[in-house]
Amino acid sequence: MIDLGDVRLAAQRIAGAAHRTPVLTSRTLDQAVGAAVFLKAENFQRTGSFKVRGATNKIASLTAEDRARGVVAVSSGNHAAAVAFAARLFGTSATVVMPEDAPSSKRAATEGYGATVVPYDRYRERREDIAERIVAETGRVLVRPYDDWAVMAGQGTAALELVEAVGPLDALVVCVGGGGLIAGCSTAAKGLHPGTVVVGVEPEAGDDTRRSLAAGRRVRLDEVPRTIADGQAVDEPGELTFEVNRRLVDEVVTASDEEILDAMRFCFERLRVVVEPSGACALAAVLAGAVGDLRGRRVGVTLSGGNVDVARFRALFA
Amino acid sequence: MIDLGDVRLAAQRIAGAAHRTPVLTSRTLDQAVGAAVFLKAENFQRTGSFKVRGATNKIASLTAEDRARGVVAVSSGNHAAAVAFAARLFGTSATVVMPEDAPSSKRAATEGYGATVVPYDRYRERREDIAERIVAETGRVLVRPYDDWAVMAGQGTAALELVEAVGPLDALVVCVGGGGLIAGCSTAAKGLHPGTVVVGVEPEAGDDTRRSLAAGRRVRLDEVPRTIADGQAVDEPGELTFEVNRRLVDEVVTASDEEILDAMRFCFERLRVVVEPSGACALAAVLAGAVGDLRGRRVGVTLSGGNVDVARFRALFA
Numbered sequence: 001m002i003d004l005g006d007v008r009l010a011a012q013r014i015a016g017a018a019h020r021t022p023v024l025t026s027r028t029l030d031q032a033v034g035a036a037v038f039l040k041a042e043n044f045q046r047t048g049s050f051k052v053r054g055a056t057n058k059i060a061s062l063t064a065e066d067r068a069r070g071v072v073a074v075s076s077g078n079h080a081a082a083v084a085f086a087a088r089l090f091g092t093s094a095t096v097v098m099p100e101d102a103p104s105s106k107r108a109a110t111e112g113y114g115a116t117v118v119p120y121d122r123y124r125e126r127r128e129d130i131a132e133r134i135v136a137e138t139g140r141v142l143v144r145p146y147d148d149w150a151v152m153a154g155q156g157t158a159a160l161e162l163v164e165a166v167g168p169l170d171a172l173v174v175c176v177g178g179g180g181l182i183a184g185c186s187t188a189a190k191g192l193h194p195g196t197v198v199v200g201v202e203p204e205a206g207d208d209t210r211r212s213l214a215a216g217r218r219v220r221l222d223e224v225p226r227t228i229a230d231g232q233a234v235d236e237p238g239e240l241t242f243e244v245n246r247r248l249v250d251e252v253v254t255a256s257d258e259e260i261l262d263a264m265r266f267c268f269e270r271l272r273v274v275v276e277p278s279g280a281c282a283l284a285a286v287l288a289g290a291v292g293d294l295r296g297r298r299v300g301v302t303l304s305g306g307n308v309d310v311a312r313f314r315a316l317f318a
Numbered sequence: 319m320i321d322l323g324d325v326r327l328a329a330q331r332i333a334g335a336a337h338r339t340p341v342l343t344s345r346t347l348d349q350a351v352g353a354a355v356f357l358k359a360e361n362f363q364r365t366g367s368f369k370v371r372g373a374t375n376k377i378a379s380l381t382a383e384d385r386a387r388g389v390v391a392v393s394s395g396n397h398a399a400a401v402a403f404a405a406r407l408f409g410t411s412a413t414v415v416m417p418e419d420a421p422s423s424k425r426a427a428t429e430g431y432g433a434t435v436v437p438y439d440r441y442r443e444r445r446e447d448i449a450e451r452i453v454a455e456t457g458r459v460l461v462r463p464y465d466d467w468a469v470m471a472g473q474g475t476a477a478l479e480l481v482e483a484v485g486p487l488d489a490l491v492v493c494v495g496g497g498g499l500i501a502g503c504s505t506a507a508k509g510l511h512p513g514t515v516v517v518g519v520e521p522e523a524g525d526d527t528r529r530s531l532a533a534g535r536r537v538r539l540d541e542v543p544r545t546i547a548d549g550q551a552v553d554e555p556g557e558l559t560f561e562v563n564r565r566l567v568d569e570v571v572t573a574s575d576e577e578i579l580d581a582m583r584f585c586f587e588r589l590r591v592v593v594e595p596s597g598a599c600a601l602a603a604v605l606a607g608a609v610g611d612l613r614g615r616r617v618g619v620t621l622s623g624g625n626v627d628v629a630r631f632r633a634l635f636a
Contacts, residue, residue, distance in 0.1 A: 272591060
């Protein structure tokens with residue numbers, strides 16, 4: 001398990017590497033929700049998402065020998081760019097396993113940070129097998145996207161910074177994919193103020209953590225969720241993240257793709273900021289009234305990422 | 319004429335009413351330009367543009383009698399919302415003359431701030447005639463969008479804040495429509511540091527100020543410019559703004575609509591912020607290399623507004 005001390009240590013390790021992102025507030029938003037809402041703007045984070053916090057903390061925690069052998073990650077999304085970025089920062093090399101049909105912009109971003117991309121045919125090979133082979137052959141350290149204590153502690157620095165910036169929160173609303181961000185953030189928020197209610201938000205089609213909490217054990221969905229929130233298209237909670245979240249997360253609610261688009265539009269037109277679908281999921285539930293009674297409360301909400309290009313943004317709103 | 323003292327006085331008057339907007343920086347941007355670039359983010363300003371600075375300073379400067387009679391403005395854009403907002407703030411009433419085919423969102427925003435919208439048929443009536451009639455009949459004070467000393471001094475607070483936040487600038491690049499923003503900003507910037515080079519940017523189709531500076535007198539274009547930068551679709555410089563700008567603006571360059579779209583895309587994908595076409599015009603010229611040699615310099619750039627909805631954004635990039 002991790003505790004507040006691990007998150008504080010992570011904050012020291014990532015200082016200077018990750019941005020201390022701004023907290024956005026808006027009268028329009030406060031009026032819409034009837035609460036004082038504080039948005040932790042991880043869309044302004046380096047590489048465009050919170051993932052850089054966990055990846056940086058993980059790579060900073062490696063021994064000199066491990067670091068010399070380099071790291072490997074499996075991702076076609078924000079985790080890929082985060083690992084590539086953090087590896088370069090610490091002077092080590094990164095190999096990223098990515099499906100060969102991944103968007104060229106994702107591949108270019110990862111290579112732009114100096115990583116080597118290993119493409120695979122996702123209809124013929126399992127990416128885990130390729131990663132395992134690379135680990136076995138090269139001794140590289142696998143940096144998991146969420147199921148790792150150092151990664152979770154790193155993600156928790158987002159909540160630590162938020163509370164340091166605005167003070168105690170009545171509620172903290174966090175998007176949930178594999179559960180790493182909410183595991184770290186609930187550890188930080190409840191470590192600082194045990195009374196803070198932590199609410200997770202999953203896309204409707206990918207409510208594996210909600211079902212798992214209800215069942216009291218990890219539940220795997222019958223199929224990989226189809227949702228615009230690609231960063232949350234996970235079919236089963238992580239083993240370690242679930243151990244944390246079953247203790248610290250008070251509730252998980254869901255947001256539909258339409259509600260996510262409404263939240264992205266709100267961010268665009270009212271706040272003038274760009275948020276990707278997964279990044280808008282927590283705010284979507286807040287705006288849709290799915291997060292219980294927030295009236296008069298002080299509510300923290302993660303905007304977890306902003307990696308959506310103009311072409312995809314146009315297509316989403318077509 | 320106005321001087322730095324007028325801008326300082328405006329800053330006192332608008333404190334608390336207008337936001338002290340953030341200054342955005344980006345390593346990616348600095349690398350692209352080869353300079354240290356400081357973006358004054360007026361897209362995060364109240365009502366979504368810098369216009370609220372001038373409108374607030376103007377209405378704050380009125381006598382109690384004038385204020386009791388109310389104000390009138392002629393605009394279908396950012397000036398309309400700014401005057402409506404400032405009027406409500408000072409407890410006076412605003413009438414806004416707007417073409418009857420103006421986008422309903424613009425009308426709704428202006429009415430949302432409590433103003434009365436007077437629609438007119440732009441093919442049958444001149445809006446100036448309607449405004450004059452309202453002034454004559456009601457004694458309301460006309461708040462001009464740029465050709466007014468108090469409005470110019472108010473707009474100048476954007477540059478005053480920018481220099482206070484980041485220190486002396488080698489160059490300041492400002493978008494130009496009627497010339498109010500650059501008149502105020504050049505007054506502030508050169509008042510603080512006479513060596514700062516002030517460069518204006520107009521859309522290619524609307525280069526009336528560039529031509530006027532070249533001719534040494536106000537030049538009117540043959541037709542109202544067709545450009546996506548609707549806030550800069552002005553065919554002749556203001557009388558008072560031109561008096562300031564002929565003295566203080568070192569150069570005016572232009573940006574094409576395509577370059578403006580490139581800058582909007584850069585803001586969206588790299589900075590994750592939403593900027594409207596007129597708001598991206600100054601950055602467009604900087605990114606296109608139209609603003610002389612900036613290498614190694616400290617460059618301030620206005621992002622003047624962010625009022626573009628998702629539907630228009632999609633259409634612009636179709």
